[in-house]
Amino acid sequence: MSELLARNADSIIWLARYMERIENLARILGVAETFARDRSGANWLPVVQINADGERFFARHRIADAQTVPHFYILDPENPTSIISSVRAARENARSLRPLISIEMWRQINRMSSWMTGLSANAVSPGNLSALCTEIKEACQLHVGITEGTFYRDQAHYFYHLGKNLERADQTTRLLDIKYHTLLPRPEDVGSPLDISHWNALLKAAAGYQASRRVLAGSITPKSVAAFLLFSDSFPRSVILCVRQMDWLLTQLRSRYNLRGGGEALELLDELRAVLSDRNIDDVINAGLHEFIDWIQKQLMLIFAELREAFCPSR
Amino acid sequence: MKQSQGSSTALGLLSQYDRGPFFCELTSPRPDGTADLAAILTRLNSLDQDSLRRRTALADKEMFDLGITFTVYSDKDAIDRILPFDVLPRVITAGEWTRLEAGIIQRVTTINLFLDDLYHDQRILADKVIPADLVLGNANYHEFMRGLKVPCGTYSHVCGIDLIRDQAGEFRVLEDNARTPSGVSYVVENRNLMLQSFPDLMDGAKVRPVDNYGLMLRQALVDIAPQGVDDPTVVLLSPGIYNSAFFEHVFLAREMGVPLVEGRDLVVENDRVYMLTTAGRAPVHCIYRRIDDAFLDPEVFRPDSMLGVPGLMGAYKKGNVAVANAPGTGVADDKAVYAYMPRMVKYYLGEEAILPNVETFICREAEALQYTMDNLDKLVVKPVGESGGYGMIIGPKATRTELDEFRAKLKADPDNYISQPMIGLSVCPTLTDGGVEPRHVDLRPFAVTGAKTAVLSGGLSRVALKKGSIVVNSSQGGGSKDTWVLE
Structure with missing residues (x-):
């Protein structure tokens, strides 16, 4: 079957x-x-x-x-x-x-x-x-x-990974959104032991502690951590990596299994991927990190809704 | 065989075992005289009770983990229960099986001929072999099936025949299950469990395999596919995950390699059935349904059914989809109709029934009612429409008050009851808290019919785990055993 x-x-x-x-x-x-x-x-x-x-x-x-x-x-x-x-x-x-x-x-x-x-x-x-x-x-x-x-590894496998990456991207943005604001230090706290341990905890919560140590070396700052969680090419929970995965999975599904639906979801994914690829962290923070994250989350919700409408219709 | 049993069991697992006045499936001499279970008995006897107990506990845990369970619903909870597995097998010899198989095929053939007759010419009613009002007034008789030609003339594609064995060792049919009998998943899973946890028990025993059931069933469904469809899409239609037998539905879908659908996955358009897939609608040709007639199609049966598929019966009548079992088979396995089965075998096949019934008194008949009333304390009385062992009374085990109450019920609605003498059900050695003791068992073999009938070489042996009890139903303290049909 x-x-x-x-x-x-x-x-x-x-x-x-x-x-x-x-x-x-x-x-x-x-x-x-x-x-x-x-x-x-x-x-x-x-x-x-x-x-x-x-x-x-x-x-x-x-x-x-x-x-x-x-x-x-x-x-x-x-x-x-x-x-x-x-x-x-x-x-x-x-x-x-x-x-x-x-x-x-x-x-x-x-x-x-x-x-x-x-x-x-x-x-x-x-x-x-x-x-x-x-x-x-x-x-x-x-x-x-x-x-x-x-x-x-048939269709179900692709849908499984679509769901998983969608949730992962969503979770990472949530974590970053809340913590970035509660953790933004007062000037006198920058670089203090307490400040550093907060960022470490955030990275641990995102399963990124080990990796970020290797990549960011000594510069654990709000900006570098946010960049890592959003844009890292290699961190399995970064938003861009999850979005790329989804893009690939959906493309595969449509071509391998001749599924006609999902065009709208693919367009949304392409747009999201393009934005994540083009922006750098300074642009994002200048324009407002919260607003940016909010936009990503809304896109993810739309993508999910499109996927379900295209592939999971009910009677 | 008696001698070999005597010497080999002197000190072993079965040394304290006493079968009492009952026929024992393992230790009684076979009435046909051909069987020799000495080798199996010697092996069983050499096993260590503590080790069996330990492994049984592990096997129970594994069944629970694997979700080989049925769900019991209370007011607020859903509890997953396993059907307790007793490690000591029930053995059927090759000679016994040959006769059982022939008897089951004869019975199933008769049931299908009866249904075909009933839904076409009704010769049997005209010939007054069975009272017309008994079948035509039956809630499970569906007038809309009248005149409909079903593929291969098969109505009851999956049929479970409940057998018991009396004190003389004679197999008797206790009940026919022609609608949607369940339990076959346990036949196969019990064997898996046996092979996995107790390979030493089976070592050297030539036992016929049971893992071909999925293929048998699939073949029967392909046999009945609509004309002109070469490679039919078969599905299993389930009420869904909250149904207590959902595990069996999963099992059968998996064994057949077909999608498990719910009513909400199917749509009917222009009298054709489709399932909703990620790629759109896909045609469906054969449905093995595990939903009762009443819920199949709200346009024909219960209008409030959320489980069924509106329009399904329309597609069925047009011959665009095959449905197994056919609607309306329940009229053939009614407990009152059961009593006429030996006469029906004779009527349709011109043969004597190979497997006798249990003697049955139909309380709608005045004489039988009087006899039942007078002998209530010696009889088992059952409502004709119930299953699962509910609503019945076991006279010899009932109190005076219970008997009086039941007598009143019987008097108020005699048509609803049949009565039977209490049969001393056969026993099988069973591992209990008190050691190896006899417990009563029954047997449900499964027959699958497409173009022809095949019987799975095994069956569900249910065992009443409570000492002295003859109620084997899973909802009332029953367990099960692996059933070995020998080569």
Whole structure:
């Protein structure tokens, strides 16, 4: 069978998005102790801000601290952006895809879901949080590895990677958007140990610490970090790399499988790619980083909507 | 065989085993005298109970991880359960199987001939072999099927025949499942599990394989493809991931190598069926549906059905799409119709039924009702329309109050019931908390019919894990065993 059901294409995109989202969130929570600290001390608020969850969070909790935020984002089944909610959604999608994905992919997601469902509140206490986040992250990476090694390379595979890169680009822009503003130092703090550790935490949250050390060497500045996350040719989570991947994947899909749809999405992707290739970081910061990121996110949303309209129509 | 059993089991796994008054699928001498299970018994007897227990636990975990589960819904939760797997196999000898296979083919052939007759000439009603109102008044009889020619004359493409074995070792048909019988995935997965976790049990045993089921089913569906379609697109139509048997749907789609679709993936235009794909609409020719008749097409059956496909029956009537099992097969596996099955075999084939029924009293008949009322404490009484073991009473095990309550129900609506003597179901050695003990089993072999009928060389052996229980249904504490049909 070579056809791919429209509903399955939708599910596979979502499966990839959820798994990518879980990994990113686990990474952010794993470095949150450093990451979330602002100049006045420990503050878990930025984690809530990155996910734009302020309203829902404060409807459930009075303060954002080391108890409430990890619970809200990892174990709270009532919170649709929690890891457990994403895991369940990923499993639900994987379940509907069982005839399509490898048995090993399904088995691992199923196991991850039952493992996480069985966690107690104690698992997210300050002493256990970091280890838990590492385990969650590794479960996601196991998924990635099993997928690489077992998932048959047909249409579904391309849709999977479209979803994954879309989510990745989105996550990187969110991270940068919030942190760039909260982290912009006052003149007297520039180069201080606290300042440096903030940027390091941001890079760790984006899984870019090691790579950025090699590339940026000593010059860890707001500008160099922003440039790295947006424009690096080689960092797997940079926005431009994700967009290039999507462009390639969609082109392949259309030519290899004779899919007529997706023209509008391709045009949007080309435009986004062109802008990311042409701009340098000084242009971006002068014109406003937030505005630029906002525009990227809107483009990504449009691309997603076009993809679904073109390939995942429902009755 | 008795002697060899005596010597080989003196100290081993089966040394404490006592089958009681029942026929035992492993240790009783075969009535046909041909079988010799000594080698298998010796092997089983040499196994270490603790090791079996450990490996059973691992096998259970693996089934859970792999999602070889059925879903039980409570008010607020959906719980995935495994069908507990008992490691000790149920063995059917080559001689027994030859007869079973012939009996099943005879029965399925009769069911298809009956349905064809019922939906065309209704000779059997005119000849008064079966009361007309029993079938024509049946909720599962669909007038719209009347006069419709179905490919190969096959209505019940997948048929599960539930068999039990009485104290004399005689196989008897307990129930026919002609609509959308489930359970075949466990037949194959149990074997996979056996080969993976207990290879030492199977070592040297010449057991017929069961992993060809997907190909059998696919072939049957290709057989019934609309005329002129050379390379038909086959799909499996499922109610979706929330259906308790979803795993089986996944399994069958995978084994056949066909898309698993839901109603919302299909559209009908100009009486042709299409599925919605990333490349647009793609034609569909054969549908193995795992949705009940009532939900198939809201334009014909239940108008509130969200699971079905509007217009599907229109395309079906035009012959543009094949549907298996055909709508309206439920009239043939009704528990009241069941009672007439031996007479139907004779009527259509001129043969005696190879596999006897369990003696059945049809409570719609006055004499049978009186007998049932008088002997309620000795009989098993079942509602004709229920499945899953619900709504029945097992007289010998019921309390006085339960019997009185049931008698009132029976009196109020006798047409809804049949009664049968309580059969001492055969047992099989089963690993329990208290060691290896006898537990009652049944057998559901699967017959697949396209142009002709083939029976999978195996079957689902369900086992009532509760001591003394004869209710084998998964929803009520049943488990399953690997079923070995010997070469």
